[in-house]
Amino acid sequence: MDTFSLLEREWRGFAAHVLQAGARTAIDVGCGRGALSGALALHGRLQTIGYDWSEAAVAVARGSLSHPLLSFETHDFGMPVRPTGVQPGAVDIVCCRFVLQYLDLPAFIANARCLLRPGTGTVYVLTQVREEMAKHARGGEGLPRAVIAELRGAWPAAPVWPLTRRGEVVAVALGDPRRAGS
Template identity: 40%
Template sequence: MMGRTAVSVEDWDRYHQDGRSARVIGDMEIRKFFDHAEPRKGMQALDLGCGRGAWTRQMGRYGLRTVGYDYSPAAVAAARAGGPYYGQVSFEQCDLNAEGIPVSVEPASVDVVSMRMSLEHLDRYRLMGDVRRILRPGGLAYVMTKVMEEDPPSIFWSVG
């Protein structure tokens, strides 16, 4: 994690138990995601660093079968309690820095990988190698990271 101090699971649990969230999902973000990802019912998605699960559920609304992973057991518990699930959303606790994306995720099996406000907390070199392994040809990685306080951009790239 290039020069960053790791945040403990207890710190993340306190953050999520306080009901905090990285960034409210706005209409512009939803439109841009829809325009770039072109989500279709039945697509497979992972949401890495899902927090309390709002974005994971948003992808489920599009019909994507989505698994949200988070380091914090408190976040996963809140995400599971948050509903609605749209019939295709689940949440798992996982230390992506220590374990990487679970090996149970088949290579080239995922259409969309989302890292919304989480990449800055993850070992990006290891993680992006894992993302490349699991994305289908033509799959999309959606990354939103804070660059400026008032307007974090979103970045899209595809595996071809």
């Protein structure tokens, strides 16, 4: 594990499938205490804003992580309002780690596409797979396989990689559909 407690396997996959030459900005949706946000700023050298609906989580993140490329803001992505601090078409990477299952999927994806930089943007999703979680007596958390497949099918580039041996947790990199054919 690295400084911010990210699984080494997650970061390697993220670096291979999501980080691109020229990427400068990222947002972390549902950042919680800010582990991924911190890694994006420190290791990815990305100007990063971590957003969480919980003011308490944002306060913890602000109090425990400090970096010139890093900031934290309160925002509820369950609402139809865009977050402050970012302009449409200005974000290279939108991260959604273990929170997509709690959001209105079509609304979130539409908002993420609007925020992505045309031709280069990527949405990074880390999620539990509901069927695999249920198989291993860990409850029915996460997204169903069919939803993950449908989500991937809407993007021209959408590699997926497992982060656990049994496939209970997977990462998906959704490439910007505007770069199809480029």
